[in-house]
Amino acid sequence: MKILVAIKRVIDANVKVRVKADGTGVETANVKMAMNPFCEIAVEEAVRLKEKGVATEIVVVTAGPAQAQETLRTALALGADRAIHIEETTELEPLAIAKLLKAVVEREQPQMVLLGKQSVDADNNQTGQMLAGLLGWPQGTFLSKVGVHAGEVDVVREIDGGLETLTLKLPAVLTTDLRLNEPRFASLPNIMKAKQKPLAKLTVAELGVNVAPRVKTLKVEAPAARKAGIKVGSVQELVDKLRNEAKVI
Amino acid sequence: MAILVIAEHAKGKLAGSTLNTLAAAQKLGGDIHVLVAGHGVDAVASEAAQAAGVAKVLKLDDAALAHLTAENLTPAVVAHAKNYSHVLAPATTFGKNLLPRVAALLDVQMVSDITAVVSADTFQRPIYAGNAIATVQSTDAIKLITVRSTGFDAVAASGGSASIEAVTACVDNNLSRFVGQELTVSARPELTAAKVIVSGGRGMQSGDNFPMLEKLADLLGAAVGASRAAVDAGFVPNDYQVGQTGKIVAPQLYIAVGISGAIQHLAGMKDSKVIVAINKDEEAPIFSVADYGLVGDLFTLVPELTAEVAKLKG
Ligand SMILES: Cc1cc2nc3c(=O)[nH]c(=O)nc-3n(C[C@H](O)[C@H](O)[C@H](O)COP(=O)(O)OP(=O)(O)OC[C@H]3O[C@@H](n4cnc5c(N)ncnc54)[C@H](O)[C@@H]3O)c2cc1C
Numbered sequence: 001m002k003i004l005v006a007i008k009r010v011i012d013a014n015v016k017v018r019v020k021a022d023g024t025g026v027e028t029a030n031v032k033m034a035m036n037p038f039c040e041i042a043v044e045e046a047v048r049l050k051e052k053g054v055a056t057e058i059v060v061v062t063a064g065p066a067q068a069q070e071t072l073r074t075a076l077a078l079g080a081d082r083a084i085h086i087e088e089t090t091e092l093e094p095l096a097i098a099k100l101l102k103a104v105v106e107r108e109q110p111q112m113v114l115l116g117k118q119s120v121d122a123d124n125n126q127t128g129q130m131l132a133g134l135l136g137w138p139q140g141t142f143l144s145k146v147g148v149h150a151g152e153v154d155v156v157r158e159i160d161g162g163l164e165t166l167t168l169k170l171p172a173v174l175t176t177d178l179r180l181n182e183p184r185f186a187s188l189p190n191i192m193k194a195k196q197k198p199l200a201k202l203t204v205a206e207l208g209v210n211v212a213p214r215v216k217t218l219k220v221e222a223p224a225a226r227k228a229g230i231k232v233g234s235v236q237e238l239v240d241k242l243r244n245e246a247k248v249i
Numbered sequence: 250m251a252i253l254v255i256a257e258h259a260k261g262k263l264a265g266s267t268l269n270t271l272a273a274a275q276k277l278g279g280d281i282h283v284l285v286a287g288h289g290v291d292a293v294a295s296e297a298a299q300a301a302g303v304a305k306v307l308k309l310d311d312a313a314l315a316h317l318t319a320e321n322l323t324p325a326v327v328a329h330a331k332n333y334s335h336v337l338a339p340a341t342t343f344g345k346n347l348l349p350r351v352a353a354l355l356d357v358q359m360v361s362d363i364t365a366v367v368s369a370d371t372f373q374r375p376i377y378a379g380n381a382i383a384t385v386q387s388t389d390a391i392k393l394i395t396v397r398s399t400g401f402d403a404v405a406a407s408g409g410s411a412s413i414e415a416v417t418a419c420v421d422n423n424l425s426r427f428v429g430q431e432l433t434v435s436a437r438p439e440l441t442a443a444k445v446i447v448s449g450g451r452g453m454q455s456g457d458n459f460p461m462l463e464k465l466a467d468l469l470g471a472a473v474g475a476s477r478a479a480v481d482a483g484f485v486p487n488d489y490q491v492g493q494t495g496k497i498v499a500p501q502l503y504i505a506v507g508i509s510g511a512i513q514h515l516a517g518m519k520d521s522k523v524i525v526a527i528n529k530d531e532e533a534p535i536f537s538v539a540d541y542g543l544v545g546d547l548f549t550l551v552p553e554l555t556a557e558v559a560k561l562k563g
């Protein structure tokens with residue numbers, strides 16, 4: 001079975017982002033970038049399925065600027081077999097990305113597409129569900145367990161009330177939650193080997209997708225800051241404040 | 250044109266998130282219709298008809314919708330969505346699973362997780378774990394939106410008297426099969442609806458220590474939450490997680506115990522009215538958002554606090 005994994009390069013989750021003074025976005029100059037954490041989990045899951053003999057080939061794909069190739073190389077170092085870079089410098093919306101991924105799926109014919117449930121920059125949580133809709137495939141979202149068997153996949157989803165188990169027909173689109181697995185680190189020899197693995201380039205035009213944005217960002221602001229609090233010296237003082245000052249107990 | 254709100258429901262009851270979504274719909278202006286799709290949903294439909302501000306309830310009852318799978322629900326929502334200017338769903342795992350699939354089939358770039366309505370086509374939504382707030386304008390003919398409950402006070406659950414119209418439009422895709430659910434059963438309030446939340450982090454050391462928080466929670470009528478680290482370590486189930494990628498909460502009082510205050514955790518609770526932090530590390534980032542910070546060992550402070558609260562409630 002061939003698996004396609006869609007990955008995104010984002011500002012490292014540990015960076016405290018700062019809003020630009022002109023209100024057009026957040027500061028990205030000289031900021032550490034990394035693979036979206038949920039995408040790391042998606043790559044790891046694909047690699048584990050290959051190690052188990054379920055997957056035969058792992059193709060990773062990203063849409064983004066030239067630097068996004070670093071993220072593809074990281075995925076190759078983690079165990080993906082080859083990479084596809086859809087080069088595009090404008091900011092892409094989830095629907096446009098889903099359409100690009102659909103076009104890649106039509107070329108590559110994978111049996112499973114793995115994505116992160118959410119990119120931690122835009123916090124959309126849309127792309128996987130959109131791709132599944134466009135393909136007319138079943139979707140397993142927010143997964144903490146994946147088990148493939150004869151033409152189907154059992155998935156455990158993290159839902160608000162607890163956990164839900166579904167069986168999906170393959171081919172299917174799956175999105176990862178945090179507890180699906182713990183991603184490995186790439187070893188130095190694997191990082192070296194990754195440099196030799198194939199990385200193909202495609203353009204938006206070749207894939208025939210209109211990626212013109214539909215949603216305009218008018219303004220980006222810092223959230224209202226909370227007013228500074230105090231440290232209390234004792235439990236008695238805390239209870240007194242909660243009772244008589246904040247009036248919440 | 251009218252606005253369609255997709256009702257979330259479970260076990261024959263309308264979910265609270267639907268009432269917050271209705272509040273967002275009211276800010277858009279226009280008649281509000283509610284789609285109650287599922288199987289055996291008469292009671293949910295009558296509940297929805299009583300919610301404030303609802304003009305009409307569309308009841309879609311079909312066995313293929315019993316488990317509300319996105320594959321089967323999507324064609325039903327798509328069929329009805331075309332008659333509306335806006336389609337809204339709660340930004341819960343239900344709405345997040347469903348609405349993007351619907352949006353793709355309508356060729357709409359939806360807007361996730363709005364916290365404010367600026368105008369009928371312009372909304373605010375947090376990005377970067379709430380470290381920035383974007384104001385965005387949708388240019389699509391139909392606006393598809395998921396609504397963050399903490400941004401909108403719920404409309405009244407009663408007082409309305411909408412008409413209920415039975416509709417059809419269901420396709421059984423046979424793409425997915427429901428196997429089962431493991432739901433956390435608790436007598437305590439639901440996290441996203443609770444007025445008070447007591448949350449534990451890695452500092453709790455073990456799931457065996459959570460009853461200590463539960464005792465305090467029960468005195469306060471509170472829900473119990475957790476950080477990702479506490480969930481990952483298996484102290485408590487996944488549905489306890491508060492944060493960027495867990496539940497977003499904004500109770501009157503949030504008590505964070507043994508939680509350091511990582512950006513991703515703050516993203517889920519920093520809009521709480523009053524925040525209390527109990528942590529032995531006085532430099533912990535949680536204190537930067539706490540109204541009242543208590544520095545010390547949680548294993549002595551929490552029992553002390555519980556005893557003091559018990560005296561008050563005594
Ligand atoms: C993609 C992504 C998504 C994430 N999503 C979320 C999310 O939704 N929610 C979330 O919470 N996190 C999330 N995280 C994880 C987040 O970055 C932190 O790792 C996590 O919140 C830390 O949990 P913690 O505060 O319990 O643990 P720690 O950071 O280890 O903090 C434990 C705290 O307990 C204190 N402590 C220890 N012992 C005691 C004691 N005896 N008495 C008093 N205090 C004590 C310590 O001083 C410390 O401050 C996410 C991370 C990533 C990368």
Ligand SMILES: Nc1ncnc2c1ncn2[C@@H]1O[C@H](COP(=O)(O)O)[C@@H](O)[C@H]1O
Pocket residue numbers: 006007008036038039042061062063064092094097114115116117118119120122123124125126127128
């Ligand atoms: N530019 C992109 N290229 C490839 N995959 C992407 C891209 N953006 C998002 N994705 C995938 O979609 C997932 C969810 O992203 P989002 O819908 O933006 O929250 C990510 O975790 C990726 O797997």
